[in-house]
Amino acid sequence: MSITENLTTLKKEIPNHVTLVAVSKTKPISDLMEAYNAGQRIFGENKIQEMTEKWESMPKDIKWHMIGHVQTNKVKYMAEFVDLIHGVDSLKLLKEINKYAKKHDRVISCLLQIKIAEEDSKFGLSVQDTKTIINSQKFSELENIKIIGLMGMATFTDDTRQVKKEFQFLKSVFDDLKPLQTENCKLKTLSMGMSGDYQLAIDCGSNMVRIGSSIFGARNYD
Numbered sequence: 001m002s003i004t005e006n007l008t009t010l011k012k013e014i015p016n017h018v019t020l021v022a023v024s025k026t027k028p029i030s031d032l033m034e035a036y037n038a039g040q041r042i043f044g045e046n047k048i049q050e051m052t053e054k055w056e057s058m059p060k061d062i063k064w065h066m067i068g069h070v071q072t073n074k075v076k077y078m079a080e081f082v083d084l085i086h087g088v089d090s091l092k093l094l095k096e097i098n099k100y101a102k103k104h105d106r107v108i109s110c111l112l113q114i115k116i117a118e119e120d121s122k123f124g125l126s127v128q129d130t131k132t133i134i135n136s137q138k139f140s141e142l143e144n145i146k147i148i149g150l151m152g153m154a155t156f157t158d159d160t161r162q163v164k165k166e167f168q169f170l171k172s173v174f175d176d177l178k179p180l181q182t183e184n185c186k187l188k189t190l191s192m193g194m195s196g197d198y199q200l201a202i203d204c205g206s207n208m209v210r211i212g213s214s215i216f217g218a219r220n221y222d
């Protein structure tokens, strides 16, 4: 199956209210261009340098999503163009994003990453830390960022019940925090679901899925 065919199939399966992020990490620009020519405009990358190189050489109507873990010292390289940062997990990182967004006279949209998996290796905030951040004075002063939603990654397992439990948990956190609206925090986006579990994620309330291998084929490395 070609990239174009994969995208066509996926678009039939994904309801209209769900945004498809095409996860193109490690893939060559020729593959991304095939997806672009098939109409795809949102791409997800997990390394800032790779995303920046692709941004520099590809059409400028592409929306670039940073889906990987972000180191504070790398924020400056993507602040000019990044459309959405999925993996925000600290106030320190929010402050850094705010600082560079301001330099470029932008407001950068972010998702807070919530830890839903049981694996220790996965990043993310606890529910309590999330509430503390959103309610803090320091956060309210960050005028060049806005939190538009939450993101989570389920445990890497074949156990569908486990994954479903984690997705349901994230949805309940999302519903719980939604009323906590502030000037720079309005939760609308729930980013959960990848190639192996996006249907389940959508059933559990996801409205943004991050899909890589089902579009571009398996990766050799991550």
Ligand SMILES: *Cc1c(COP(=O)(O)O)cnc(C)c1O
Pocket: 023, 025, 046, 067, 068, 153, 193, 194, 195, 196, 210, 211, 212, 213, 214
């Ligand atoms: C790589 C990656 C994906 C996509 O994974 P696939 O299984 O290839 O669809 C989604 N989300 C994040 C955070 C990733 O790093």
